[in-house]
Amino acid sequence: MSQLGIDWTGWLQRWDDQQAGYLPDREDQFAVMLEIVERLAGTPERFVDLACGPGSISARATARFPDAAITGVDLDPFLLEIARHAVASNRVRFAEADLRAPGWDAVLGDQPVDAICSATALHWLDPAELTTLAKTLAERIRPGGVFLNADTMRLGPTEVPRLDALAVELRDKIWSTSHANGVEDWETWWKAADAEPAFTDLLARREQRFEDRHKGRDITLTDTVDAFRAAGFAEVAVLGQVADKHLFAAIR
Ligand SMILES: C[S@@+](CC[C@H](N)C(=O)[O-])C[C@H]1O[C@@H](n2cnc3c(N)ncnc32)[C@H](O)[C@@H]1O
Numbered sequence: 123m124s125q126l127g128i129d130w131t132g133w134l135q136r137w138d139d140q141q142a143g144y145l146p147d148r149e150d151q152f153a154v155m156l157e158i159v160e161r162l163a164g165t166p167e168r169f170v171d172l173a174c175g176p177g178s179i180s181a182r183a184t185a186r187f188p189d190a191a192i193t194g195v196d197l198d199p200f201l202l203e204i205a206r207h208a209v210a211s212n213r214v215r216f217a218e219a220d221l222r223a224p225g226w227d228a229v230l231g232d233q234p235v236d237a238i239c240s241a242t243a244l245h246w247l248d249p250a251e252l253t254t255l256a257k258t259l260a261e262r263i264r265p266g267g268v269f270l271n272a273d274t275m276r277l278g279p280t281e282v283p284r285l286d287a288l289a290v291e292l293r294d295k296i297w298s299t300s301h302a303n304g305v306e307d308w309e310t311w312w313k314a315a316d317a318e319p320a321f322t323d324l325l326a327r328r329e330q331r332f333e334d335r336h337k338g339r340d341i342t343l344t345d346t347v348d349a350f351r352a353a354g355f356a357e358v359a360v361l362g363q364v365a366d367k368h369l370f371a372a373i374r
Contacts (some may be wrong), residue, residue: 128320131205133174139326143305144297145367147231151370152179155270156186159237162268162373166190166236173243177205195229200324222251227258234264245274249345255282256353263374271370275343279325346370
């Protein structure tokens with residue numbers, strides 16, 4: 123327990139449990155991501171947790187790379203507040219920014235970064251927004267540095283409609299099995315946050331940040347590969363896949 127009598131670590135744990143319902147091997151996935159960072163880029167000095175939410179990757183990166191300067195970036199002031207309280211390290215900093223906004227990367231400071239990791243977040247963007255984001259990341263990651271993203275990337279409703287539909291069905295089955303087994307879902311987690319009076323102001327600010335949220339076409343794997351190739355990454359590939367969840371890797 124801490125400021126406002128809130129158990130911030132408990133909220134992060136509850137978030138992790140809820141998110142694992144959508145990505146049952148999430149913990150392993152995070153460990154694999156950090157291992158890939160180390161193998162491809164060495165022990166990072168500067169590491170970014172992109173669309174960090176309440177800081178799940180940052181927490182693990184802090185433990186694995188205790189000397190790295192870690193920056194978590196997200197648009198949600200409420201989730202960032204959890205991160206700031208729950209991820210305790212003087213090497214980690216959380217910054218609010220909208221990845222769709224020009225110049226958002228000013229929050230990363232002046233130095234090039236060694237690695238940027240993201241999970242279950244960039245599917246909130248449109249394909250065009252992802253293309254712009256990839257260009258910005260290419261400018262920010264040093265040569266030989268790495269970008270990793272574990273997220274939903276559709277196989278392609280027009281390119282491979284039957285396989286795409288099957289992947290979505292398989293993904294929905296994973297989710298419904300988790301929830302049938304009692305794992306808390308996204309809506310229930312947010313209802314619980316809404317019910318906490320100490321969060322009222324933060325949640326109102328969150329509402330404002332996302333009020334213009336529009337969702338165009340879902341990002342596909344091809345969109346992702348094309349965006350990072352076009353941005354100038356030297357190598358791009360999928361290193362892991364379950365249904366339409368991909369672990370995408372790009373070397374700058
Ligand atoms: C499902 S959560 C995942 C959070 C975290 N990466 C994790 O794995 O637990 C998606 C995150 O993306 C963030 N997000 C969505 N759109 C964003 C944007 N345009 N700019 C910054 N963050 C964004 C949301 O605020 C949210 O924290």
